[in-house]
């Protein structure tokens with residue numbers, strides 16, 4: 704089986720060490736459980752929360768994404784000459800709530816992959 708590239712592992716929310724195990728316990732489609740993470744990788748045994756409170760740092764990424772959505776929505780409204788503040792607030796709210804599962808998950812995935820200090824190891828499987 705060909706090995707996954709780092710970006711593929713990020714897109715598929717896989718473990719940064721083996722790029723095979725799932726970080727999240729359920730599919731993103733199961734909205735009521737989108738926050739549930741596996742504690743350990745089920746392939747290589749890596750503990751995803753590498754230190755206590757590690758994922759608090761993922762807030763910086765989700766904050767940046769949220770502010771970007773706010774700015775992009777603002778630019779669109781400026782381009783289409785819409786000046787209704789309530790429409791702007793409602794639009795931003797709907798977009799952010801809709802994208803919440805993606806923002807939550809990919810903030811954590813990116814934070815772990817970029818700042819977790821975990822090297823990819825193709826032989827790190829228990830199989």
Ligand SMILES: [Zn+2]
Pocket residue numbers: 718719720721722723724744745746747748749
């Ligand atoms: Zn793993």
